[in-house]
Amino acid sequence: MKISVRNLEPTKVRLTITVDQEELNPHLDEARKSIANQINVPGFRKGHIPGKIVDQRVGYAAVVGEAINEAVPQFYNDAIEEKNLRPMDQPTLDLKDVPQAKDDGVKLKFTAEVEVRPQFELPALDGMTVEVAKPEVTEEDINARLEALQQRFGTLVSVDRPAAQGDYANISLEAVINDETVDSQDGVSYEIGAGNMLDGIxxxxxxxxxxxxxTFKSKLAAGEHEGEEAEIKVTLNSVKEMQLPELDDDFAQDASEFDTLDELKEDIKKQAELDAEGRQANAARDAFLAQVVEGIEIPVPKGLLANHTDEHLRNIGKTAETATADEKKEAAESAEKELRDQILLDTLAETMDxxxxxxxVMNFLASVAQQYGMDPNNFINSIIQGGQLPSAVQEVARSKGMLTAMRQVTFKDPEGNVVDLSRFLGSDETDENQSVAAASAAAEVADEVANEAK
Incomplete structure (x- = not known):
């Protein structure tokens, strides 16, 4: 098999593949067997028709046509492997020459255009030092968590006074455009100041x-008239305020397993410290990836970028025709970052072997199922039946590659103290037999880096 490669773009190649007759013959034999099971020839049992008779019966060109359906993808895969290319999308195949007669001397020749992962040199990880900020827990953090817990045990009480910030309002809304009511809602509950409803409310x-x-004017956030300015008529039906319980030992006993408020605060502090360490691990990951690619240009395949951008737009219910310029820009930037992260993680996984x-893979899928409250066996079966197993394998490889790479790096805080991230990164020994918990952590890291939202 003769293979030539032409670079069309930094991330796109065209392979021209010419197949010798000897390499095509096994595929022709398989095609003849397949055809023999589909035709009837007097004097021969179905499936036991000699190859020469098959050629005579359906024609050599038909046998070749049957053979190349299986042969061309295999020859393409062999060529990709031989040339050490890393496809990022399905190829566009184009048949150039196809033998029509047994002795016409024509060799099977086809081209394959495909977007590939760009090749670049990663810096040496051994001896690399990455700075990461200290995990800090302030008194404000602890008080905020305590207030959130206090809110969970609060009681809404009706008040006879004008509405204020933080009150819970029951309202009725009517949206009017050109003297026509285009939408209305009754009995809507809204926390004043939450900022999750119409601008100006x-x-x-x-x-x-x-x-x-x-009444006030605002742009509608959803529905048939999304983005249009409307006159909003609002009626305040009732006002309630949240009355919070006293922060004392009685509250601690009601809200937790602790007997005193001091014990509850100490537990909240410990949880806050653990969360801060988790945030530090995420910051370490981001700092590590940023330092690895510092000074490296990673080109992104144009076709994939366009497809991923469209996908990001679909996720917000838009298309290239209906999205605003800002929405298209944000979608393109998110898609480009996502692809660059994937390219980097794939390269790290390959470099780390x-x-x-x-x-x-099973632990990874089980952890994802657990996160979404699904039965692991049903979820794994659906992944396999849906043909998504290769994607799961790739996701695990990315996660393991990054964790393996990060274990080779020294992380230090701004004061020069070494930061121990072993609780999040694991070890080389434990990595070979990942637990569900470790796979779950890896899944979370990969999800944040590669998808930013799943």
Missing amino acids: DEALIGLSAGEKT VQVSQSD
């Missing part, structure tokens, strides 16, 4: 009393 509600009405075992 907080200012409209503050100062109103139950039973009063007002990561090996993915069956147990790695």
